[in-house]
Amino acid sequence: DVKVTQSSRYLVKRTGEKVFLECVQDMDHENMFWYRQDPGLGLRLIYFSYDVKMKEKGDIPEGYSVSREKKERFSLILESASTNQTSMYLCASSFAGATEAFFGQGTRLTVV
Amino acid sequence: QKEVEQNSGPLSVPEGAIASLNCTYSDRGSQSFFWYRQYSGKSPELIMFIYSNGDKEDGRFTAQLNKASQYVSLLIRDSQPSDSATYLCAVKKGYALNFGKGTSLLVTP
Numbered sequence: 635d636v637k638v639t640q641s642s643r644y645l646v647k648r649t650g651e652k653v654f655l656e657c658v659q660d661m662d663h664e665n666m667f668w669y670r671q672d673p674g675l676g677l678r679l680i681y682f683s684y685d686v687k688m689k690e691k692g693d694i695p696e697g698y699s700v701s702r703e704k705k706e707r708f709s710l711i712l713e714s715a716s717t718n719q720t721s722m723y724l725c726a727s728s729f730a731g732a733t734e735a736f737f738g739q740g741t742r743l744t745v746v
Numbered sequence: 747q748k749e750v751e752q753n754s755g756p757l758s759v760p761e762g763a764i765a766s767l768n769c770t771y772s773d774r775g776s777q778s779f780f781w782y783r784q785y786s787g788k789s790p791e792l793i794m795f796i797y798s799n800g801d802k803e804d805g806r807f808t809a810q811l812n813k814a815s816q817y818v819s820l821l822i823r824d825s826q827p828s829d830s831a832t833y834l835c836a837v838k839k840g841y842a843l844n845f846g847k848g849t850s851l852l853v854t855p
Contacts, residue, residue, distance in 0.1 A: 665841055676847035677790075677834065684841050692842065724789055726843075734780055735843055737789040 637661070638738035640725050645743045653712040655741050657725030664730035666708035668692075668700065670721040671740075677724065683708055684730065715745045749773060750837050752846035760854055765822040767849050769835030772816070778838035779811060779818045784848065785831045793820070793833075825853045 641656035659666065667682040669692075679692030681700040689700050697719060701709045708727075712719055722742050726735040751770050759765045771779075778797055782790035796802045796809040796818065808821040822829055830853050836843040 667842055669845075674847070677845040679842050679844075682842050690841070733778075734792045734795055737791070740789045 638725055638727050638736050640723075640738040640741050642741050643739060645741055647712075647715050647743065647745050649716060649745055651712075651715045651745075653715050653743070653745075655710040655712075655723055655725075655743070657708045657710070657727075657738055658706050659708075659727040659736075660706065661727065661729075661736070662705065663727035663736075664705075665728045665735075666702065667726040667728075667735060668698075668708070668710045669724045669726065670694070671724055672721050680710065717745050719743065720745045748846075749839070749844050750835055750846035752833075752835050752849045754847060755850040756852050757849055758852045758854060759825050761825060761827060763825050763853075765825045765829065765851055765853070767820040767822075767833050767835075767851065769818045769820075769846055770816055771818070771835075771837045773837065773839070774813075774816060776813075776816075776837045776839070779809070780836040780838075780843060781807075781809060781818075781820045782834040782836060782845075783831045784834060790834055822851075825851075827853050827855055829853050 638659045668680040669677045683702040699711045725738040728735040780795045781793045784790040796811045802809045806823045810819045832848040834848045835846040
């Protein structure tokens, strides 16, 4: 069974804090992704990585950065959290060259 | 025009009926299409994928793809209350998946 694990289910942070969301997968997947999901807006891609130390911007990268130092781990960083970053964050991973993506359980982040 | 479009619903069907969920996409070059199910408060889980024109069946689920019309659908036969969820259509775009906003399905006993 593919396992994608996100470090927290729920997180509450203050405006201006630096926030780290961690994701680990155990299937040796090359690709890893960060999405956010908001009511009425659906799933939107923030960043993805197709290899260690490689990253590409998705559709809404502003205010975020990522890090991938090891193949199994992909971190999303909110440099200075703002209230409009309150959302459900979903990490996913997949093999290279197509096929489906598998999702973690999600982190519901609230910025106050 | 949104890249992947779905009717948000809710789509309400009685138990035992066929639920039909539809999705259109704008990129004519798209090759891979996926249906995910998402229960409230949970993460999306893959139901099935389809690459070729025509139908693909897996148990009670059938995915249908028409590339000429840029249309992909999901049929759920013998719908059960446990099928009540949001169904997300996704189209492969480069490395990632581009998702529609989802259709909410309610199966009533």
